[in-house]
Amino acid sequence: MMAERGIDVDHSTVHRWVIKLVPLFEKTFRKFKQPVGKSWQMDETYIKVKGQWKYLYRAVDKVGNTIDFLFRAKRDKVAARCFFEKSIAQNGVPETITIDKSGSNLAALHAVNAERETPITIRQVKYLNNVVEQDHRAIKRITRPMLGFKDFRCARIILSGIEVMHMIRKGQMKTESGTYPSAAEQFYSMVM
Template identity: 55%
Template structure:
């Protein structure tokens, strides 16, 4: 904006970010491609501004990003909130492939217990080589 001759304080830009981020997020989600019914879920740790954080990610069978969540801790509640957020925005998958992560499997089990009334449970699959899609994608995220 300074190039155009407009002087804007950094606090004003921060207010704009807080104000317009939810609106932009909603619009971006409307235009997002639909994802498949088979997901691969994984978490990894990355350094953000000098602090280690856990990045929960889910991709579908074709490698399209379903959703992601960045948290301070790796625990069941983080995995559970990530799973609920992903399902709310993309619909419920038929099967989720995970590695041997205890937090992800317990989050899916808790979700299945709550969804007993609908009788459409999410199947958990722990096949290591099927998670290669999301693991390979982590390389590019960690490289930055």
């Protein structure tokens, strides 16, 4: 598009634009995000940064709408608890959360429940998590050809941009009733 207009742009310039603008897009999208269901499925997936595995925590509701995501360097109780607290603060309290057999996720949920009057129901069944496991595929499909990330901060920002676009593609942005805009039209309406 830039070449058609006679402007030469290097790939590093585009990378700098992404790093600078994606946090603004994410913040704006959160204002237009539709509410999610009360039954959550949570899991983490692996993303390689500088040759080491890092962890992308993700949650979807029972119909597959993305609830939230968080990219962390470690997979432990502290990281899982940060994810749950962030997700609950931005999306409200769920009735049930389905997790796999991960001990750190279970410990984090017990810590979150200890501070609540009405506890969140925890279902720890491996095969009930298939919706979130399948949703990981969309993120992996985009990150696999990228040849890995070189910096954790850049990876976190780029992954948040990928997640926002994935939510827009799934139709999670509030639109006028009766209209069905494309993903590009939804993105442009958010930016303008």
